[in-house]
Amino acid sequence: MVKEIEKTGIPVVHICTVVPISLTVGANRIVPAVAIPHPLGNPDLAPDEEKKLRRKIVEQAFKALTTPVTDQQVFEWN
């Protein structure tokens, strides 16, 4: 899906836990997620802390989306 959308000229950020698979399938902008059952949150954290984490991931994704890339790039946030 990432590649099909990018073909139309719209940049895509792939937020995913298993970064090696994303690299194998050819995503250009990759933001690591938390875990497979809960990619964008962490139920072990207190609600306030979890909200900060969620915001951090989304903000990192926006940063990745607006960063020009020439090759596959992983945008780490932790």
Add this chain to the structure above:
Amino acid sequence: MKLVVGKINIKAVVLDDEEKIEGSTLHINKQNIIDLVLADDRLADCDIEIAKPGDSTRITPVKDVIEPRCKVDSESGIFPGVINKVNLVGSGRTHVLKGCGVMTVGKIVGFQEGIVDMQGPGAELTPFSKLIEICLKLKPKDGLDPHQYEEAARLAGLKSADYIGKLGEKVEPDEVETFETLPLLEQIGKYPHLPKVGYVYMLQSQGLLHDSYVYGADAKHLVPTTMYPTEMMDGAIISGNCVSACDKNTTYHHLNNPVISDLYKQHGKEINFVGVIITNETVYLQDKVRSSDFVAKLAEYMGLDGVIISQEGFGNPDTDLIMNCKKIEEKGIKTVVVTDEYAGRDGASQSLADADKRADAAVTGGNANEVITLPKLDKVIGQLDYVDDIAGGFDGSLREDGTIKVEIQAITGATNELGFNKMSAQEV
């Protein structure tokens, strides 16, 4: 560590008052097993039915299959740390009741529980159609949480297999085999000219009813470690997957791991089988990186020349498999991976979610997306109303005429990644 395994061939199982093994007939007392199972107050009901190879019987949803075994003249018991003391196992003597299995069946817990047909095309795909199955039909108490039900069902199966297995303690086995692996330096010194081969045993440990236990420890919290191969034969590793369909290892598979038995067949002849490295398949990338780093480090530390890696499950564990393979190969150690495929119903899609050019030797257990039509059978042990919902099933899988159209991933053990079956896939 040296283990003597005595095999007692069971050719018939009868429900009786007296509990004994006479000739090749196993007599079990139904009420005694029911009482043992219902000692767990999380279960509301238990019934026992016997299914024989060739019967017109369909069993579903199947959770686990366990082979009855016992330790002989020992303070230890099988399944240590789970239903017996957490003693180290894998040495001494063990008796096995070959030809039968305890199968836990009943209201669904997880969507990947499977189907076992005792007859017809479905029976060809599962090793469990060749065993006399002692089916425990379980019913949870109303309102019991799924994870509690999973644990109660898991323990019911293990306790029953332990109880039945003990009937074989004093019986003279039909066949006796001895397996031995020495401490590392001694083992390497014993066959100095043979290539040193190890086995990387990947255990499903993603949580959410996808779990394995090692001496009772939850495998997701382990760092990779080494084990003697004989420990597995005494139940050191058990399935906590309430999701044992096509490519999850049941406890029966762990007890009878064919990678281990085949490596032993060549032990001292073509290879020096020096040991097993167990590792997990987790849901955090950091854990996957750490575990695969440790696996490669241990393979190097043990001085291995070659490694066989078996996977359990599919999808993101494909990455664990590839990371293990790649990192071990980078140490200059040759690898062969054992996996299965999800290549679409026509077999035309990419088989694994991850890949690397160093994974250039692979054994496959077949394409789990292949579709099969199972005929209507006369008897059902369990219940059919979940067939549309289990993995491999789809809306309309259960048809009005009683036939079932499913992907073979719904069949317990169909594409097992330990090489338990005879099926494979071919590139065309």
